[in-house]
Amino acid sequence: MTKAEGEINEMHIGLGGTMSALFLKQLAQKTHRGLEGRVRNGKSAGGISYGYRAVRALRTDGSVTTGEREIVENEAATVRRIFEGYAAGLSARALAAALNAEGICSPANVKNAGTWGPSTISGNWKRGTGILNNEAYIGVLVWNRQRFVKDPATGKRQARLNPPEKWVIREVEHLRIIDDDLWQRVKERQGAIREEMNPAGVQDSGLRPERARRPTYLLSRLIKCGCCGATYTLINKTRYGCSAVRNKGTAICTNRTTIRREAVEQRVLAGLREHLLHPALLGTFVEEYRTAWNAAQADTQAARAKAERELAQVEKKIAGLLSAIEDGMYHPSMKEKMAALENRKRSLAAQVAESPEPAVLRMHPSLGDLYLQKIGDLVNALSDPAVRVQAAEAMRALISEIQMVPAADAPDGHRIELSGDLAGILALGDAETTKPPREARAWSYLLVAGVGFEPTTFRL
Template sequence: MRAVIYARYSSKNQDKKSIKDQVILCQIEAEKQNDEIVAVFFDEAKSGLSDDREAYQQMLNFVKKNNIKKIYTYHTSRISRDTAEIKLRVRELKYIYGVNIIFVSQGISTEQENIELLLSANGIADEQYVESIRKNTWRGLYGRLQQGKAVFAPKFGYKLKDGELYVDEKEAEIVKEIFSLYISGKGFKEIAKILNQRGILSPRGSKWSLTAVREIIINEIYKGVIVWNKYQYRKIPGFPKRKKIPNPPEQWIRIERPDLQIVSKEIWEEANRKRLERQKQDNTKNRVGYTTLLGGFIKCQCGSNLIKHSKVSFKCRQALVGACDITASFREDMLNALVIHAIKQHLIENRQLFKEELEHQLKVLYSKQKTKSDIEKEIESLNRKLQSFLEIFEENPSKTIAKKIQEYEEQISLLELELKSFKEIEGVEIDDEVIDILLEQIDNVLSMDVSQAREIIKNLLEEVRIEKDKIEGFYWIEYSFKNPFRTYNRKINMVAGEGFEPSTSGL
């Protein structure tokens, strides 16, 4: 029988020979079973807590596409160290694709009737192993903290030397200025703009954003207190990567580090008192959703939103802090007119397509959400799966497989009855006035309540993107339309703050 091998080791500190040893042991077992190994897959320095492993995913795709019936691996932990995750994977491979997994070192395979119990028993051991590593790692990091060593990348204002944090005097002066500006009444956005105008690089080595400024203000390290253990990372079954989970405040660990203090505790407290006051004032404005027709739909070529900059214009959010080259303002009435015109053209040009698509949708609706072809395809798919299980049952009869075969047979019988009683809905036709209704709504959006108008727009418009042209002062405006029933893009040329020009060849 054709088979594959999967091997893995977790840490960069482990010996790469581990892969070779796992493969050799799997090959020996495959030879005993007279199986032919047609491919070997392995991941290096990849955790068993994540499904996001390149070779592992390649192996799964290869097995499914090439009708492979066996996977050899050294241990259950090579597939996953999470019991729920490995059971999900085993069930999918065994019951849907008819693939048997042999765990060589443990002498078990998914063909055994008590495999669920065996997986649970081995899974508990794997999970306890992972938990012990997590606790040992936590204790090790905590010990480093107690010794004054760093357990995280240095924040802005600090440098790392021989595993220890120390204050970077040059950056510390910038931190002090940020706190001073904030206390004097400047907002995050204004401070970011000031720093960018002076060419000062952010903690990431790029331009400052209001978020980067905010992180400086709220981090307690600047008053000489390291706060640790605010989060933990856990593998959640069904998710490819570990999730960041907040720990309750009583589990946070605070370590006083006066040597790392850049601003006084009084200054830090004053800045954060003002931050909470401003936050409270913003919340009392009771702003619900967007107050403009196109807020949230318009993007700059840098990826940031265009936001209302004045009573009459929009501007790139990043440009407001000097972090984007598109510094022009775009009149709101101009953008509204452009978008409304483009949506109307989209509806008119695709009128017949929308009509035909809507007729198809109605036809599907009246035939119980399925076409005859849909039912036939479903029966064909179930028959393939049934045949696969019948082949497995011939080699390895079991109650579980027999039950699955019965389920498939019952589903196929029901679908065949549905197919016999199926009545094709012919002649479903609609008047294309549905497009006229949409056009009429679009004509009236500017006179509607903003929330009502946005509901109409959001069903038709995906995104509006502004891009700078090679010619100074000219910009491209690109539209991505949603349904009614089809997505399509269009681009036109415009002049910021003035209006728009027709598309010009070569621009």
């Protein structure tokens, strides 16, 4: 019994329930359509990402604007810091700890608001959550990426990804905080980490986060036993030893010699400096510089030569037309053709004038000193806390393998054989190094890895 409808019977229940369900469904569709229209107009459909704030302004009719956002500069600076730190090799956990230590407040719409956590930064790349996955920071608004459905068993809402063709994407360049290059470097690092966690690329396979964990020490996972090829691991807090003899017995390997971790690292770094300072490598360095210079000049010289050849042909045609006119062979069509040739001549002349003359390569007298300086700064780059993470990652990427060969007459009972790409090692002394380089800046010209810097093995 209700005051409005009186007695309630089965018909009221059935019709009323049906009408209510239809009303809710239509309301959801209308709301969804309204939000879609707002996004297509370049406005936010709801929620405020970190780095932005809502803008409220009165319209001429007295109503208040909705969906407008603007950048909060101090939060945008934090966003840039997170992207730059992650691209440079810092983990989400390390970034969160640093932000918390400085008392920088996290987004207000996350759990434990006020403090940063790794998930706040890394989020979920498929769903576009987390600071590092928010396309708004590159001026792109993505809406309808996912929907929510109710689990019939628990009654709770669960997120489900929509197919990409249902996403609504709009450019909002005025909301850009991160440039495309920095965004791409972050995406490349995220992809590399996912590949390490699932190297086989098996779809829907469980990820193994421990595979992507950063090595604890500079040479971890690179050191191999020269007898059986197994990995040298820390058998205690300070010494490396063959893992095969410890785990599989002397039937597999008989190398029970151990070596201090600090001794290995010191010998590898000292050996790199010693071998890279060899006069032969200095000559190779200079020759590679010359080769890179010639390659860089080739395209410019080819374009200038082509323009000069075409200019000579155009001038020849103009001279021919002038000779024909002087001989009394004038025709009205010649005027139009002459005008076209003159325009082309001016264009080619300007192109030749703008193209510099082929420069003569003069080797700077301090080029050898530059090489020596880079090698001398190798250890310093790996010791400087400001660039230690980046330099260590670059160093590890340039070393293919370190073979530990037991030898009673060698220091620490081991002969060390190092295999690696010497080309990129030259750039490790640069404080700007953030990833394993295939090329390094020398003065104002490019030094490119080539024949003289192929992967090499030498003993330490």
